[in-house]
Amino acid sequence: MGNVSFKNASFLILEVSLKYLSCRQYSRLVKGIKPNMERYEHQKQKMGEAFYSGPNTILHGLHQDSKEGIDHMVQDLEKQ
Numbered sequence: 001m002g003n004v005s006f007k008n009a010s011f012l013i014l015e016v017s018l019k020y021l022s023c024r025q026y027s028r029l030v031k032g033i034k035p036n037m038e039r040y041e042h043q044k045q046k047m048g049e050a051f052y053s054g055p056n057t058i059l060h061g062l063h064q065d066s067k068e069g070i071d072h073m074v075q076d077l078e079k080q
Contacts, residue, residue: 029076 043063044051053059 025080032076 047063050057050059
């Protein structure tokens with residue numbers, strides 16, 4: 001495997017640690033996602049064909065974020 005300097009070993013340990021911490025944070029964030037299926041179905045009916053957009057679909061103006069959704073996003077960002 002060759003000689004591994006202290007600097008390279010430290011870098012490898014740091015890289016593994018960062019990947020591990022990123023994975024833990026991702027898992028924590030994913031566990032906090034609670035889908036609202038009623039809202040999902042309502043959006044799907046409201047948007048019709050645009051819900052499953054294709055390359056020629058214009059989505060601008062079809063979706064508006066809720067006040068609760070924005071507040072939840074802000075809380076998540078503040079935790080980070």
